[in-house]
Amino acid sequence: MARRTNSGDGGGGTDSDAAVAAPHDAEAATDQPSAALEGGARAVIGDVTPSMAQFLEIKAANPDCILWYRMGDFYELFFDDAIVASQALGIVLTKRGKHLGQDIPMCGVPVHRADDYLQRLIRKGYRVAVCEQLEDPAEARKRGSKAVVKRDVVRLVTPGTLTEDTLLDARARNYLTAIFSTATDSEAAGAHFALASLDISTGEFEIATTSGEDLPGEMVRLAPGEILAPDRLISDRTIAAAAGYAGSALTPLATSFFDSASGQRTLSERLGVKELGGFGTFTRPELSAIGALLKYVDLTQLGAKPVVRPPRRTGPATTLVIDAATRASLELLRSTRGERDGSLLSAIDRTVTGPGARELANRLASPLRDAAIIAARLDAISFLLTGTVAREGLRESLRGVPDVARAISRLALGRGDPRDLGAVRDALAAASASAAILEAAAGAIGLPSALASAAESLRGVQSTLAEVLTRALVEAPSHQRREGGFVRAGFRTDLDEARALRDDSRRVMADLEATYVEQTGIKTLRGWRTGRTADADGTARPDIQASPDDGERGAVHDHRTQRDRGAHCQRR
Secondary structure, eight states: OOOOOOOTTTTOOOOSSSSOSSOHHHHHHHHOBBBOHHEEEEHHHHOHHHHHHHHHHHHHOOOOEEEEEEEEEEEEEEHHHHHHHHHHHTTTOOEEEEEETTEEEEEEEEEEGGHHHHHHHHHOOEEEEEEEEEEEEHHHHTTTOOOOOOOEEEEEEEETTOOOOGGSSSSSSOOOEEEEEEEEEETTTTOEEEEEEEEETTTTEEEEEEEEEHHHHHHHHHSSSSEEEEETTTHHHHHHHHHHHHHEEEEEEGGGOHHHHHHHHHHHHHOOOOOOOGGGOOOOHHHHHHHHHHHHHHTTTTTOOOOOOOOOOSSSTTTTOOOOOHHHHTSSSSSSSOOTTTTTHHHHHHOOHHHHHHHHHHHEEEEEOOOHHHHHHHHHHHHHHHHHHHHEEEEEEHHHOOHHHHHHHHHHHTOOOOOHHHHHHHHHHHHHHHHHHHHHHHTTTOOOHHHHHHHHHHHHOOOOHHHHHHBBBBBOOSSOOGOOOOOOSOOOOOHHHHHHHHHOOOHHHHHHHHHHHHHHHHTOOOOOOOOOOTTSSSSSOOOOOOOTTEEEEEEEEEESSSOOOOOOEOOO
């Protein structure tokens, strides 16, 4: 068990994978019993320290989640959350203070390892509310030595709402599926289920309607990370069996979530249209499932809007229905041991990108029934099999291309980083290169219809955006925004000037001296450090003064900021 130094709310200390007994939050060191809570809440929570009162208030608003409470360089967990997490993650359970006369259980995980632990909790079916610090601890201290840093939940993490690469399988989709039926008994004759599935990490969206008999097979095909169902159906044997076959977490929602009018309105808004007719016809149960799905996404993302692509219809009308037992025996995507190795997918997968692997898995899991589409695919495959130059050129162009769909989704949700911007830039470049390869391979006979359509789409990429990102970003942007350095020199003058002040202050001082000599006529003006002040952005800078000249002493004070470089000179 490692120990952390008392570093205040802002960090420091020694990181460890284990929880520790000593509190490290500056708030905890000065906390006194708080009367911040009022009425009934105060009666339940009792007299607690301000930071613990804040924790209990936030926890009360998220009772069905494990609360990750940011304190400096660690996410801390308390009470039952700490007990559950310590057992699930295998970390040390300790205690911190008392509440209502009882020790408060506590454990914690370092922020820089949070994704690893989060992944393990999610895989075990837990939901996590991530509570972050919303201000710098220094700002809190301005309100008083016992002030509590502002915190709030910024995201609810559930098995079906993951977006980070570290939490996802790059070669598999992660659907969130809502299921709805107007039937009260799934085993009744004619009972059908509407399914709406969205992968918020890519925006992939599909709609289907299936019978109760075929529901388990459809759930195995979709393999959702999480299934949403009305609470009145949550105990239905067919739904429970389908979730079990698929290995999905089952989340009950109030029946009011499943509203067809709300679904139609919300989907229209997300797609930016007034009518949905251009995307096909949707039944009322399907719109009800869509409504619950999109409302749940809004709740878990706290209003942030993920990318939602136009829905495509699947199901018995377009794909071959395969029951769950047959899928298992065929070992299409998983072997009978539940592993990818030994499956048909593992034997034939030679894709060079994550999106390509996901598309191949989707095509294996969803065999087509439309002969015309099947023939078009076969024509494209035959063309590339015989066209070695085009095939190898495409593979080389695509090799190493980032997962742009997931990068765009994170950017849309406000979780993107410089590397995601770089992924968009590199993907746009690869799209143009791939289109050129296909066009060069067309020859006199042209391309098969599927490849011609792909080439046309690739030609339509945003060349302006690609140009801007190429000029703006360095070759290999960093993962963290706070580290800076990802904007290329020369892209923005004001940024270059700020960097010069930071990195080359001596040269800047010499330039200032020459400028002030010219402006004031004081030939012996010299610059030296008389102290350090700070610009508006916190960048330290030296003051400038004039040396004595002919019995007179001049003083020049540099009042520049990054954007305003005016100077004032006064002679006495």
